[in-house]
Amino acid sequence: MTVCEDKEGPIALSSDQVQAGGLTVTLRGPVRDAAENALQQLRASRVASRLAAKDATLWGPAAEPEASIRLGWVDLPQESRALLPQISEIAQAKREAGLDRVVLAGMGGSSLAPEVIAASRDARLITLDTTDPHQVRRVVTTDLDRTVVVVASKSGSTVETDSHRRAFEQAFADAGIDPAERIVVVTDPGSPLAELAGERGYPTVLANPHVGGRYSALSAFGLVPSALVGVDIEALLDEAAALAATLADDTNPALLLGAALGGFSGRDKVVLAGATPVGLGDWIEQLVAESTGKDGTGLLPVVVESASAPGFTPGPDTHLVVYGETEPEVPETADTVVTGPLGAQFLAWEYATAVAGHLLGINPFDQPNVQESKDNTKALLELSNNGTLPTGTPLLTDGAVEVYASDGTGVGDAKNLASVLRALIEQIPDDGYLAVMAYLDRDAEGDGQAAALRSELAALTARPVTFGWGPRFLHSTGQYHKGGPANGVFLQITGDITEDLPIAGKPYTFSRLQLAQALGDFNALAERSRPTVRLHWRDRSAGLAELIRALGEIRP
Structure with missing residues (x-):
């Protein structure tokens, strides 16, 4: 089922490709055939329209309580626009203060998406997602006179991020710098970090609490650090919005990607290769592994250096996915090709992962282990x-x-x-x-x-x-x-x-x-x-x- 986009929306082209909302998904070989079978199941269950409508029953009764408070990401391409004035004001104030060295202290979903956004837009963002004292010491003692720090934690109690905050507060104080002039907080409403930020006067951007960390690329967690390094975050939301408009249609490309990921029995090693967007494989790795790896099942993402990386051996349990912002170089061994701008890629992979969870029979929104x-x-x-x-x-x-x-x-x-x-x-x-x-x-x-x-x-x-x-x-x-x-x-x-x-x-x-x-x-x-x-x-x-x-x- 190949479709392309016209003024009326997605239309069918052939049996192996879907194009809509700026995104193209192409399937080849056995993956294509298995995905077609999965698509029949998804269409019969009206998964596309139900997911677009944030139907929390899609993953079964046991998952419903968690899913009901974790589907806010579906609306982010539009909802996050309300944050743009506040984010722009903070970014402008920091630039006017000469703070051009941006450090992001965050873990997992709070760090991986902005790292990809910055790298893909050739912007300099220093990501601190480690507890190695050598690395932390170097970051917190370098160029403090021009440093602004984004402390990002959904729960507000992440031990690594809390430790980074403490280290920077001490470093700023030792240098005679008021931390309130240098620390920007991104967290959920009512979190311990939000309370502390209020007490200490840290500028704070509150994220949607109904968005899980790994689905937060288009939320405040992805947007605040990206804006501080000069990325046009409104354009990123525009890219996602173009795809979002197609997601209720059962011929949308993200549904096809979800069918390819979750519908091919036995191919549970998802090998990820692509030069652009820079670092996207690491973000997909977190999203897919943490969402599906539970209950003794799941999809294992394997990020490789290139589609022809030494040591990659195609096998009956491997699914080679090649991605790119523009048409990538595709080897004969590729099973799936995903092409489109970064904003659309973020939304497509989130949607596809949720679809794969439905097909695998697991809750894609918890992380019990x-x-x-x-x-x-x-x-x-x-x-x-x-x-x-x-x-x-x-x-x-x-x-x-x-x-x-x-x-x-x-x-x-x-x-x-x-x-x-x-x-x-x-x-x-x-x-x-x-x-x-x-x-x-x-x-x-x-x-x-x-x-x-x-x-x-x-x-x-x-x-x-x-x-x-x-x-x-x-x-x-x-x-x-x-x-x-x-x-x-x-x-x-x-x-x-x-x-x-x-x-x-x-x-x-x-x-x-x-x-x-x-x-x-x-x-x-x-x-x-x-x-x-x-x-x-x-x-x-x-x-x-x-x-x-x-x-x-x-x-x-």
Whole structure:
């Protein structure tokens, strides 16, 4: 069913493509055939018109209470326009004050969308979504004289963002700067952060409380930081509004995308490739993984460097999606192609993810296993009042790398790092995947190179390999890791801290918080018998070098 857009709306063209509202979705091969079957089911249930009307019954009785307060994103292309005057006033005031260095302190849905918006519009936004003390210290001590900070948290109590706020308040005070002149808050009405902002005089933009974090790209969370770096956010809303006008029609392209994602039995590894919008794959990863990875099922997004990335092996459980603002280069292996402007892409993927949740029979608006790792972190911090954490005993030490392992990893007899990696890779089941989780400084020259490990490891196995920065991924694929299918194998990386950073008003430092988050998630995975290995780099540069060398030893 291919459709295109004319003055009357979408019209049918062929059986593999839909175009409307500035967005084009093209399906190929087996995915097309399966999506057609799913579309028949969606049309019979009137899913398009019901979703556009915010029908909370679409995901079943158990999900209805949550869905009834999480569908506000459907209206954001129009509703968010009411925020434009306030946002514009704040942005203009900060520019007139000479504040041209914008830092965003936020996690998950509060940071990923504005990061994509800024990067796609060639604007400079510094995203702080880490607890690594090296990275945090560098951000909070650089160019404070021209820095404005957006503190963004839906709940108003996110531990990472609260810690960032405290660090900046201390840094501004030490520099003789009034934090009220430099901090802008984005949060939900009535949150603890909203109350604190009112007390301290921080300019505050309140978001729609009926929009979940990962569906908030077109809300205040996406728009405020983007406006501060000079992005035309009204144009972004215009792009989304053009698509929104088609969403009640059962031939709209976002419905086809949802059918492709949720209707093809067995193809649960969604491989994402695209050069533009810049970084969109990371945003889609969070949206899809956290929305669908639960109840032992879900879709695993795998962000790759390109559609022809080394180590990507098409298989019966992979679904290669290529996206682009303009027509991208499409390899023969591509199953789905999504083309259109950023605003339309945001809305289309949100809509398609909700549709996929309907087809998969899950609630796409909750995240039951995200809280577990948060609770584990809190418990570890409360137990470590003396400053130490229960790291356990290394299985072995190879140079600068200590190796820790849960049960079921198959690494018990390993003699060195290379044999650990070889044994771990051998544990990946035929329908499984390997997840690399790095609690490091993603902006540092050495640490940042850890991201290259994804392709290095992918070259050693035909199975999908994902990469996530901790604790960022805890608000993304972390839900899928624990709530999705039990076929993942996990490689966690931590590193020694050379210079710690205190958190004002808290009994712990950033390094203890970071390690507690890593250990808390390690324990959550181990309790589920997910094979997990932690590599701790006693020296970060040496640890990375030794890991790369070990990979070279096992490469065919």
